[in-house]
Amino acid sequence: MIQTTELVATGITKAFPGVRALDAVDVSFKAGEVTALMGENGAGKSTLLKILNGDYIADAGTITLGGRRAAFSSPSDARRAGLRVIAQEPEVAPYVTVAENMYLGRYPSHLGFVSQKEMKRDAAKDLERLGFAELLDPAAIGVTLSPAQRQLLEIVRALIDDPQVICFDEPTSSLSDHEIDVLFGCIGRLRDQGRAIAYVSHRLREVFQIADSVTVLRDGKLVGNRRVEGLSEEDIIQMMVGRDLSNMHQRTPHEPGPVRLRLINVTTDDVRDISLEVRAREIVALAGLVGAGRTELALAIAGDRPIRSGTLEVDGQVLKSKTPEQAIERGVGLAPEERKAMALVMIRTVKDNIVLAMLKRISRLGFVSDAKEKVLAAEQIERLNIRTPTMRQRVENLSGGNQQKVVLGRWLASNSRVLVLDEPTRGVDVGAKAEIYRIIDQLAASGVAVLVISSELPEVLGLADRIVVMENGRTTGELSRAEATEEKVLALAMAGQLQTTARRSRETR
Amino acid sequence: MPNPVHAPTPTAATPTAGKGGQFMTVVRRLGLENISLVLAITVLALLIGSQNSAFFRSSNIAAIGNYVVIMGLLAVVETVVVIMGGIDISVGSVAGLASVLAGMVYAASWGNWWLSMLIPLAAGLLCGLFNGVVVVFGRITPLIATLATLSGFKGLAQLVSNGRAQGYTGADAVYTFIARGKVLFIPTLVWVLIIVAALIHVLLRYTRVGRDIYAVGGNDTAARLSGVNINRRILFVFVLAGGVAAIAGILITARTGSGQPVSGSQGMEMLAVTGAALGGAALRGGKGSVVSTIFAVILLGVLLNGMTLLGINPFWQNVAQGALLIAAVVIQQLSSGERRVGLPK
Numbered sequence: 001m002i003q004t005t006e007l008v009a010t011g012i013t014k015a016f017p018g019v020r021a022l023d024a025v026d027v028s029f030k031a032g033e034v035t036a037l038m039g040e041n042g043a044g045k046s047t048l049l050k051i052l053n054g055d056y057i058a059d060a061g062t063i064t065l066g067g068r069r070a071a072f073s074s075p076s077d078a079r080r081a082g083l084r085v086i087a088q089e090p091e092v093a094p095y096v097t098v099a100e101n102m103y104l105g106r107y108p109s110h111l112g113f114v115s116q117k118e119m120k121r122d123a124a125k126d127l128e129r130l131g132f133a134e135l136l137d138p139a140a141i142g143v144t145l146s147p148a149q150r151q152l153l154e155i156v157r158a159l160i161d162d163p164q165v166i167c168f169d170e171p172t173s174s175l176s177d178h179e180i181d182v183l184f185g186c187i188g189r190l191r192d193q194g195r196a197i198a199y200v201s202h203r204l205r206e207v208f209q210i211a212d213s214v215t216v217l218r219d220g221k222l223v224g225n226r227r228v229e230g231l232s233e234e235d236i237i238q239m240m241v242g243r244d245l246s247n248m249h250q251r252t253p254h255e256p257g258p259v260r261l262r263l264i265n266v267t268t269d270d271v272r273d274i275s276l277e278v279r280a281r282e283i284v285a286l287a288g289l290v291g292a293g294r295t296e297l298a299l300a301i302a303g304d305r306p307i308r309s310g311t312l313e314v315d316g317q318v319l320k321s322k323t324p325e326q327a328i329e330r331g332v333g334l335a336p337e338e339r340k341a342m343a344l345v346m347i348r349t350v351k352d353n354i355v356l357a358m359l360k361r362i363s364r365l366g367f368v369s370d371a372k373e374k375v376l377a378a379e380q381i382e383r384l385n386i387r388t389p390t391m392r393q394r395v396e397n398l399s400g401g402n403q404q405k406v407v408l409g410r411w412l413a414s415n416s417r418v419l420v421l422d423e424p425t426r427g428v429d430v431g432a433k434a435e436i437y438r439i440i441d442q443l444a445a446s447g448v449a450v451l452v453i454s455s456e457l458p459e460v461l462g463l464a465d466r467i468v469v470m471e472n473g474r475t476t477g478e479l480s481r482a483e484a485t486e487e488k489v490l491a492l493a494m495a496g497q498l499q500t501t502a503r504r505s506r507e508t509r
Numbered sequence: 510m511p512n513p514v515h516a517p518t519p520t521a522a523t524p525t526a527g528k529g530g531q532f533m534t535v536v537r538r539l540g541l542e543n544i545s546l547v548l549a550i551t552v553l554a555l556l557i558g559s560q561n562s563a564f565f566r567s568s569n570i571a572a573i574g575n576y577v578v579i580m581g582l583l584a585v586v587e588t589v590v591v592i593m594g595g596i597d598i599s600v601g602s603v604a605g606l607a608s609v610l611a612g613m614v615y616a617a618s619w620g621n622w623w624l625s626m627l628i629p630l631a632a633g634l635l636c637g638l639f640n641g642v643v644v645v646f647g648r649i650t651p652l653i654a655t656l657a658t659l660s661g662f663k664g665l666a667q668l669v670s671n672g673r674a675q676g677y678t679g680a681d682a683v684y685t686f687i688a689r690g691k692v693l694f695i696p697t698l699v700w701v702l703i704i705v706a707a708l709i710h711v712l713l714r715y716t717r718v719g720r721d722i723y724a725v726g727g728n729d730t731a732a733r734l735s736g737v738n739i740n741r742r743i744l745f746v747f748v749l750a751g752g753v754a755a756i757a758g759i760l761i762t763a764r765t766g767s768g769q770p771v772s773g774s775q776g777m778e779m780l781a782v783t784g785a786a787l788g789g790a791a792l793r794g795g796k797g798s799v800v801s802t803i804f805a806v807i808l809l810g811v812l813l814n815g816m817t818l819l820g821i822n823p824f825w826q827n828v829a830q831g832a833l834l835i836a837a838v839v840i841q842q843l844s845s846g847e848r849r850v851g852l853p854k
Contacts, residue, residue, distance in 0.1 A: 302734065304733070304734060323733075323736075323738065324733060324734050324735070324736050325736040325737070325738055327736075328735070328736040329736075334734060336734060341728075341730060342728075342730045342731055342734060343731050343734065344728065344731055345723070345724050345727035345728045345731050345732070345795065346727065346728065347727050347791075347795045347796055348723060348724065348727050348795065352720065352723070352724070356720075356724055356731070356732070356735040356737075357735040357736050359717045359720055359721070360717065360736075363716070363717045366716045366717055366718060367715050367716055367717075368715060368716065368717055368720060370715075410735065
């Protein structure tokens with residue numbers, strides 16, 4: 001018999017320090033339907049899934065599952081109630097079989113002894129039932145699986161105990177067309193069996209292919225829920241971006257100077273054929289969706305990832321750096337995306353962190369000049385208005401915005417001529433954001449070439465003189481400040497998907 | 510409204526003026542670790558002295574001093590390795606290899622004292638280089654790499670000596686000066702520790718290499734992206750550890766009058782790590798100081814000497830060392846506020 005369990009969430013609100021991630025959001029996932037959940041990076045999709053899953057507790061709002069009140073305090077609670085959220089990043093135990101991975105934590109056992117034979121048999125049966133038998137071998141070892149197979153394994157694992165509500169979070173990012181077809185076949189069957197399915201994806205064509213309705217979030221608020229019939233791609237993009245631009249970005253226009261940073265057909269392990277240039281006194285934004293290869297490109301410019309082909313020029317001279325040390329000597333600085341993990345020595349002082357990249361220049365015969373480092377640190381604390389009681393305060397005791405200023409101070413102190421800023425305002429409150437925008441603007445004015453990576457469209461539009469858009473490891477276009485709109489940037493960021501829409505749309509429906 | 514502090518974590522002692530401010534400033538200058546260690550040494554010394562007045566005799570104080578030297582050298586250099594986020598448990602074996610080589614070279618070169626020190630020193634540096642290469646290029650964690658060489662270097666020392674003491678340096682003027690001489694009322698052995706510790710203190714505090722070592726231990730990715738050549742620093746630190754361990758080995762030869770493959774050095778890695786941890790060097794890296802380690806080593810020396818003086822079964826010494834190491838690290842880890850789930854990183 002067909003069970004009908006739908007999930008209804010009403011008034012879901014969740015705030016993090018400085019950010020309202022979700023604001024009274026109502027969503028429902030109906031039984032026997034696929035609901036696409038869409039929105040830009042940071043719109044609140046992941047937060048919503050985490051609340052449904054019991055990873056986060058909502059500040060307000062109610063969730064009902066099949067008419068009954070549901071408030072899960074952990075993912076295992078949610079699983080027991082019949083709801084599964086399938087993670088974007090597969091967790092596969094590396095040195096055991098696919099079968100063991102499938103039943104991880106619930107091996108079939110008798111008196112504590114696990115029966116390998118029984119497990120393999122069950123695994124084969126379950127794979128057959130779900131339609132993945134030809135793609136996954138129950139005896140294969142975790143490490144030998146391709147990224148696509150790992151993703152499918154994660155999906156299979158979630159589907160084994162027949163959840164009533166299933167949320168897929170960008171399941172196709174590592175899958176090829178054939179595997180996507182198999183997955184969609186499986187999703188179609190689940191829908192026909194009356195399961196309620198939520199499907200998060202940035203790929204518009206998939207939405208038209210698989211979804212019955214589309215729910216769009218923007219800045220933590222629900223924009224709307226519409227049936228897919230009669231909708232166009234432009235309608236969805238419009239729903240995703242149509243927001244008023246608050247005016248916190250002040251840009252003083254500067255006459256761009258000579259080219260400081262030039263990339264010619266740069267190819268690394270992660271990006272292909274990137275060509276772009278940034279002039280002195282210019283801010284160029286690198287826009288795109290998460291995973292487009294922007295961070296990897298930034299690391300390559302900073303000398304931390306090898307450049308396989310193409311050339312990188314700084315101030316007109318080819319830079320062939322094998323280590324960040326060499327790039328820094330030529331005046332290239334990188335403020336990486338993960339501030340705490342990659343940029344700051346949290347248990348050291350503000351002063352030590354500011355001077356870290358230029359110890360060589362303030363040392364004589366290997367001895368660090370105490371006077372020089374104090375002057376340098378004091379200069380940056382003053383100039384960037386870093387709020388710290390003393391320069392001997394440990395960086396871990398500062399707020400996110402002030403920590404980011406310490407990172408910027410490090411590169412200002414070293415007189416970097418090319419600065420790559422990866423998500424410079426992530427985890428920073430609104431007030432500090434405006435301050436950081438002002439600092440970036442001043443940096444450009446002083447003659448630095450700035451390349452900003454940002455996933456926030458208002459930030460990209462407000463800050464940049466030019467915008468280069470990346471998608472899937474390649475550049476898909478460039479827009480001037482005058483011609484750029486959120487719609488245009490987003491269309492380029494999803495360009496690969498749009499081009500193939502016509503050919504593939506609805507062919508499986 | 511001058512510079513408000515944003516979100517200080519509750520564990521952090523943010524400097525505040527006013528009541529108790531001056532006292533706190535003094536505490537911070539001297540370091541909480543140093544103050545507690547000195548207090549512990551004082552209490553322990555009074556306790557032992559009240560039971561056995563021989564404790565305070567100058568001959569006993571000198572004995573403690575001499576006892577502390579070998580372990581102090583190893584603990585000081587272990588502190589550097591630990592600050593960098595690594596560990597080197599092969600230092601005892603390197604000391605043994607250096608000791609036996611010193612005895613053998615002395616005998617083979619008809620009493621050439623400087624050659625008998627130079628060759629073990631070079632061997633120690635090579636051992637350290639080997640550790641560093643295995644760690645950096647073999648991608649083996651320091652604990653496992655030096656566990657392997659702990660065994661390997663000890664085996665080498667036993668192989669070249671056939672497991673027996675080698676050479677006789679007890680009649681050599683230089684070796685006896687090192688073992689029993691005094692300069693300005695202080696034993697030469699203690700001077701060696703003072704000089705090595707002072708040099709390493711200067712290295713850590715005032716040089717670029719020292720700053721880099723703290724940065725690598727605190728966050729190696731941040732250090733790398735800030736232009737620190739972290740491989741070179743790691744190699745340097747292991748080579749330094751090998752070199753200082755070799756000096757400790759030469760002192761063992763001087764004290765016993767012959768090269769010792771294992772006696773006097775075996776198990777020293779344990780005291781070295783305990784000394785560093787007790788001195789507050791964070792086993793996860795980025796924090797530690799030579800001065801605190803020296804205090805910790807004195808505490809260890811007083812404790813072990815006291816146990817002997819009070820006639821406690823010497824096997825208890827091993828138990829006491831183990832208990833101290835666990836206590837020191839538990840205190841460190843609990844105060845770091847880490848969640849108590851799964852295997853600690």
